[in-house]
Amino acid sequence: MVEKVLPKGEYTYDYERPALTVDLVIYTVKDNDLKILLIKRNSEPFKDMWAIPGGFVQNGETLEQAANRELFEETGVRDIYLEQLYTFGEPGRDPRGWVVTVAYIALISSDNLKLFASTDAQDVSWFSVYQKPTLAFDHEKILDYSLKRLRAKLDYTPVAFQLLPKKFTLTELQRIYEIILNKTLDKRNFRKKMLSLDIIKQTEEMKRDGNHRPARIYTFSERKFPVNYLS
Amino acid sequence: MVEKVLPKGEYTYDYERPALTVDLVIYTVKDNDLKILLIKRNSEPFKDMWAIPGGFVQNGETLEQAANRELFEETGVRDIYLEQLYTFGEPGRDPRGWVVTVAYIALISSDNLKLFASTDAQDVSWFSVYQKPTLAFDHEKILDYSLKRLRAKLDYTPVAFQLLPKKFTLTELQRIYEIILNKTLDKRNFRKKMLSLDIIKQTEEMKRDGNHRPARIYTFSERKFPVNYLS
DNA sequence: ATAATAGTGTCTGTGAGACAGTATTCT
DNA sequence: AGAATACTGTCTCACAGACACTATTAT
Numbered sequence: 001m002v003e004k005v006l007p008k009g010e011y012t013y014d015y016e017r018p019a020l021t022v023d024l025v026i027y028t029v030k031d032n033d034l035k036i037l038l039i040k041r042n043s044e045p046f047k048d049m050w051a052i053p054g055g056f057v058q059n060g061e062t063l064e065q066a067a068n069r070e071l072f073e074e075t076g077v078r079d080i081y082l083e084q085l086y087t088f089g090e091p092g093r094d095p096r097g098w099v100v101t102v103a104y105i106a107l108i109s110s111d112n113l114k115l116f117a118s119t120d121a122q123d124v125s126w127f128s129v130y131q132k133p134t135l136a137f138d139h140e141k142i143l144d145y146s147l148k149r150l151r152a153k154l155d156y157t158p159v160a161f162q163l164l165p166k167k168f169t170l171t172e173l174q175r176i177y178e179i180i181l182n183k184t185l186d187k188r189n190f191r192k193k194m195l196s197l198d199i200i201k202q203t204e205e206m207k208r209d210g211n212h213r214p215a216r217i218y219t220f221s222e223r224k225f226p227v228n229y230l231s
Numbered sequence: 232m233v234e235k236v237l238p239k240g241e242y243t244y245d246y247e248r249p250a251l252t253v254d255l256v257i258y259t260v261k262d263n264d265l266k267i268l269l270i271k272r273n274s275e276p277f278k279d280m281w282a283i284p285g286g287f288v289q290n291g292e293t294l295e296q297a298a299n300r301e302l303f304e305e306t307g308v309r310d311i312y313l314e315q316l317y318t319f320g321e322p323g324r325d326p327r328g329w330v331v332t333v334a335y336i337a338l339i340s341s342d343n344l345k346l347f348a349s350t351d352a353q354d355v356s357w358f359s360v361y362q363k364p365t366l367a368f369d370h371e372k373i374l375d376y377s378l379k380r381l382r383a384k385l386d387y388t389p390v391a392f393q394l395l396p397k398k399f400t401l402t403e404l405q406r407i408y409e410i411i412l413n414k415t416l417d418k419r420n421f422r423k424k425m426l427s428l429d430i431i432k433q434t435e436e437m438k439r440d441g442n443h444r445p446a447r448i449y450t451f452s453e454r455k456f457p458v459n460y461l462s
Numbered sequence: 463a464t465a466a467t468a469g470t471g472t473c474t475g476t477g478a479g480a481c482a483g484t485a486t487t488c489t
Numbered sequence: 490a491g492a493a494t495a496c497t498g499t500c501t502c503a504c505a506g507a508c509a510c511t512a513t514t515a516t
Contacts, residue, residue, distance in 0.1 A: 015287045017248035020320075020331060056246045059329045063320040087318045087333050089251075089294040098290045100251060102318050171468075188470070189506060196504090211515030212467040402495075419497070420479060427477090442488030443494040 018089070018098040022067045023054035023139070025085070025146040026075065026106040028113055029163045033128045034179050036143065037074065038135070040123035045095045046136030050127070052143065054101065067104040074124065081107040081162035085146050093138045103142045105150060107162040130182070154180055158199055161220040169207050169215035170194065249320070249329040253298045254285035254370070256316070256377040257306065257337040259344055260394045264359045265410050267374065268305065269366070271354035276326045277367035281358070283374065285332065298335040305355065312338040312393035316377050324369045334373045336381060338393040361413070385411055389430055392451040400438050400446035401425065 026037040038050040053074040057066040064082065072078055082104055089100040127133070129147060134140065153159045160176045174190050194200060201221040208214040257268040269281040284305040288297040295313065303309050313335055320331040358364070360378060365371065384390045391407045405421050425431060432452040439445040 015250065016290045018251050018288070018290070019246060020249050020251070057249070057320065057331075059247045059249070060322050062322065063318060063331070084317060086315065087294060089288065089333070091291050091293065100288075100294070102320070169468085186506070186508080187468090188508080191469080192471095193505085208514075210466070212465075213469080213513035215468055400495085417479070417481080418495090419481085422496080423498090424478085439487075441493070443492075444486035444488095444496080446495060 016098070018100045020057045021054050021099060021101045022057055022063060022070055023052050023101045023103045023142060024067060024070055024074070024106050025052055025103065025143055026071065026108060027129075027146075027150065027163070028108045028110065028126065029176055029179050030110060030113065030126060032175070032179065033130070034182075035126040036129055036132070038125060038127050038132070039074070040125075041136055042122070049136040050133045051136040052139050053124075057102070063102050064104075067102075067106070071106055075108065077108055077112050080109070080112060081159065085142070085149060088138060088142060090138065101142075103146065105146050107159065109163050109165055111165040151181060158220065161199075164220075167203065167205070167217045167219060169217060171215060173200075173218070247329070249331045251288045252285050252330060252332040253288055253294060253301055254283050254332045254334045254373060255298060255301055255305075255337050256283055256334065256374055257302065257339060258360075258377075258381065258394070259339045259341065259357065260407055260410050261341060261344065261357060263406070263410065264361070265413075266357040267360055267363070269356060269358050269363065270305070271356075272367055273354070280367040281364045282367040283370050284355075288333075294333050295335075298333075298337070302337055306339065308339055308343050311340070311343060312390065316373070316380060319369060319373060321369065332373075334377065336377050338390060340394050340396055342396040382412060389451065392430075395451075398434065398436070398448045398450060400448060402446060404431075404449070 024037075028035050028037075037053060039053050041047055041049055041051055053070060055066070055070045055073070057063060061069070063084065067082055067084075068078070071080070071082065083106075085103040085105050087100065087102045091098070093099065093101075129143070135143065150159070154177060160173065160180070163176050164172060170191055171187075173194065174185060174187065177190070178185055199221055200218045203217045203219055205217040206214040207217050255268075259266050259268075268284060270284050271281055272278055284301060286297070286301045286304070288294060292300070294315065298313055298315075299309070302311070302313065314337075316334040316336050318331065318333045322329070324330065324332075360374070366374065381390070385408060391404065391411070394407050395403060401422055402418075404425065405416060405418065408421070409416055430452055431449045434448045434450055436448040437445040438448050
């Protein structure tokens, strides 16, 4: 604890400084489930426990660049949806010292996921948010918070599209909502709502799977969605 | 810029560390206007420019404690509404070096404001958000962002009550909304809405000012407001 | 024909927003 | 009586949510 008292409002540089990290809650929808990327720790503290990926912010980069860099290192994916969540700085959140972390949410679409293969030695894996190990540090708290935010944002921003390929059917879109909200939605009301929002565009293509009627394919067009106040 | 590359996922302590500050956008409603507290800088950089109050986070305290401490130092007020806004870490945002800041929004009610008198030598003053000097550092950006958030939150959380004394009339409450949103509201619709929300309680008291009908006094009771997902 | 999924329309209730006149107090 | 502010009710429209049947394809 620093005891020194400075004149009010005056900046100086001889205060003790925290280590600054970014941590990422990386979501995807896969196998009909909402999943997050976790990494198994191979050193103390919390050795052998799972944690969300993260790393130090370097001087000269923005926080967002640091988050993107970590994201790329862990997943091999670039240019995906990334949003600052919250900054956690509780003393004692890292037993080794003063570490403040800026947490981000990242969303990877299922087709980008195919690029993800180059995982090296480290133990990295996707877990269902509904069935996952207990996390290291304060990562449970970060995850809880991120999930609340993700669900809330579903209502008033087009984040769900970040989890789908460019082309998708309305049923696929509905599944994304259902999986994240963890409840079933009425098909007629859902379609009515989505079509009224004017953010998706019909294509002439149809998707045909099995022995049933083919589904029309749509594209995300992002026109008048109630705009997030963050933008 | 640190060049060293570490094994993925491994924490260490020999990275360069940023200075960490908290900055506060402190709002109040006063003289029929939305005001923020600004401090005139008395040293370089940005000497003689106005800035939002802030200061270093100390090891051993939470970010919120740091924000509360700064708040108390600047205003003499404790235990008021405080909310983390966003963390700003653009390289170059402070010309003297690497300084990351966690920005907070604070709301002071007009009656708490009366306690505020002990401002020492420093040049501290309330400015209308609609008529204020250009701010130092990236504080314009922080202010813009905070105002968007404050306005958005008015719609779905009872933050407005934080700016009023415990007892208030419906007209006073409406004025808070009008001043923050910078537009007039329909009196009948406003009252209908507020009363339907079940978050204010009628008292038996009346407020009588001038030569006109007295106004009923209400109290904030916080029952079923659409709950913020942050809570 | 059957199985499987895609696709569609109506009704009801609720809330938002537009809109104007009466009530009470003081001087 | 007049000035000033408090207080109130109705109508319309849009949206949310409940709800069930038809359409198309492959086998």
